[in-house]
Amino acid sequence: MKPYWRLLLLLPAVLLTAGAGADAGSLTPMAQLGKIMYQDLDFSYNGTQSCLTCHHHSAGFADPDNRRDPYTSVVSVGADGVSKGGRNAPSAAYAGYSPVLHWDAAADGYVGGMFWDGRATGLVLGDPLAEQALGPPLNPVEMNMPDDDAVVQVVRDSAYASLFLQVFGADALTDVPSAYNNIGRAIAAFERSDQVQKFTSRFDRNQLTAAEQRGAALVAQNCAQCHSTAPAPDGAKALFTNYGYVNIGVPANPLLAGNPTDLGLGGFLEGDYRSAAPLIDDADFAAQYGKFKVPTLRNVARSAPYGHNGFFPTLREVVDFHNTRDVAAWPAPEVEQNMNTQDVGDMGLTSLEVDDVVAFLMSLTDDLKMQP
Numbered sequence: 001m002k003p004y005w006r007l008l009l010l011l012p013a014v015l016l017t018a019g020a021g022a023d024a025g026s027l028t029p030m031a032q033l034g035k036i037m038y039q040d041l042d043f044s045y046n047g048t049q050s051c052l053t054c055h056h057h058s059a060g061f062a063d064p065d066n067r068r069d070p071y072t073s074v075v076s077v078g079a080d081g082v083s084k085g086g087r088n089a090p091s092a093a094y095a096g097y098s099p100v101l102h103w104d105a106a107a108d109g110y111v112g113g114m115f116w117d118g119r120a121t122g123l124v125l126g127d128p129l130a131e132q133a134l135g136p137p138l139n140p141v142e143m144n145m146p147d148d149d150a151v152v153q154v155v156r157d158s159a160y161a162s163l164f165l166q167v168f169g170a171d172a173l174t175d176v177p178s179a180y181n182n183i184g185r186a187i188a189a190f191e192r193s194d195q196v197q198k199f200t201s202r203f204d205r206n207q208l209t210a211a212e213q214r215g216a217a218l219v220a221q222n223c224a225q226c227h228s229t230a231p232a233p234d235g236a237k238a239l240f241t242n243y244g245y246v247n248i249g250v251p252a253n254p255l256l257a258g259n260p261t262d263l264g265l266g267g268f269l270e271g272d273y274r275s276a277a278p279l280i281d282d283a284d285f286a287a288q289y290g291k292f293k294v295p296t297l298r299n300v301a302r303s304a305p306y307g308h309n310g311f312f313p314t315l316r317e318v319v320d321f322h323n324t325r326d327v328a329a330w331p332a333p334e335v336e337q338n339m340n341t342q343d344v345g346d347m348g349l350t351s352l353e354v355d356d357v358v359a360f361l362m363s364l365t366d367d368l369k370m371q372p
């Protein structure tokens with residue numbers, strides 16, 4: 001037997017052991033607990049939905065139902081099987097790098113927070129991702145639980161109650177508000193783990209084809225102002241978002257007809273935030289109308305449809321829109337105010353260049369299998 005042939009025989013065994021080792025070691029007890037709760041159907045009132053339902057690994061941690069049918073199914077359906085929100089489910093992966101919502105003088109805009117409009121600010125728990133996780137279980141158009149007490153009771157009654165106490169302390173299920181906050185913290189720990197934020201795409205492994213490399217260069221030139229290509233704050237590879245807010249003029253989605261105009265960040269700031277945390281007392285709310293959080297481009301090939309309201313069924317269309325909004329026949333923007341006309345709208349990319357950009361976006365897909 002030739003030596004290299006023997007090596008080939010050994011290879012699968014080596015890969016298997018390496019894989020198993022990485023799994024076992026990669027989750028902290030808190031992340032392990034969060035992973036269980038992320039998938040717990042009992043966090044919905046009728047036992048039909050978990051976070052995973054709308055943020056599934058197969059869809060890049062976005063909604064797999066929408067992914068299957070991006071032309072007609074553009075927003076998630078709630079646990080009752082009927083209710084729909086007005087927004088497209090973004091990926092729960094790579095969201096955890098978003099800082100607490102704040103005004104960034106250098107960027108001359110708001111940065112951070114969770115959700116398309118930033119309303120899970122992070123100001124309460126110091127962590128927008130943990131704060132975000134506390135929303136869906138109680139949201140009537142999502143998991144629809146009656147109150148935080150009911151969710152904590154699910155944990156008390158669960159098989160993982162002892163793990164919860166091990167992670168957060170012997171009294172951790174007594175006081176409901178603090179137990180509920182810890183549920184958010186554990187789920188966030190899982191979402192930030194390397195089972196969700198994997199950094200295993202071909203881009204991460206430096207395995208780009210020639211077309212993808214051309215696309216990478218075009219993205220660095222034309223997209224990075226918003227979909228940042230700089231390394232993440234912890235030195236990880238690019239996250240393809242600066243977590244800022246921009247109105248790129250996405251048209252209203254006719255499939256959501258009847259919904260009120262979505263003012264995004266401005267609508268949120270004007271409503272809840274002023275009373276919750278008067279950090280932006282004298283801000284001009286109208287200057288934020290129509291702005292939505294810049295989404296990550298990681299795993300974007302799996303998370304159709306695109307845009308806050310799912311207006312674009314395909315990647316090609318959303319890139320075309322950025323490129324030709326002002327020079328081709330697109331429907332009017334949902335919100336006319338504050339539209340960015342400097343960086344998007346007339347990028348001048350040729351059709352072949354758009355092909356390369358889309359090819360590059362498709363290289364950003366991680367190995368999306370869920371580890372047991």
Ligand code: HEC
Pocket residue numbers: 038049050051052053054055076077078079085087088089090091092095113114115116117129132133134136137141142143187293
């Ligand atoms: C019924 C579907 C549904 C369920 C269930 C659901 N989500 Fe979401 N999720 C959404 C939608 C829709 C949005 C966007 C809403 C918005 O921006 O107003 C969202 C937003 C998010 C975001 C924000 C990402 C970002 O970049 O801003 C995260 C993180 C997230 N969800 C995690 C979770 C977790 C954790 C759970 C379980 C506790 C959960 N979701 C349950 C549909 C769902």
Ligand code: HEC
Pocket residue numbers: 218219222223224225226227245246247248249250292293294295296297300303305306307308309315318319322340343344357
């Ligand atoms: C001026 C900032 C800006 C620039 C430049 C920009 N984008 Fe975006 N992009 C956004 C914002 C903001 C959204 C979300 C808008 C919304 O839904 O209202 C978005 C959405 C997207 C989406 C949809 C993602 C999803 O999950 O829904 C893709 C894909 C995308 N951009 C790709 C690109 C590419 C490729 C380029 C360069 C050719 C580019 N963008 C340039 C701000 C920008």
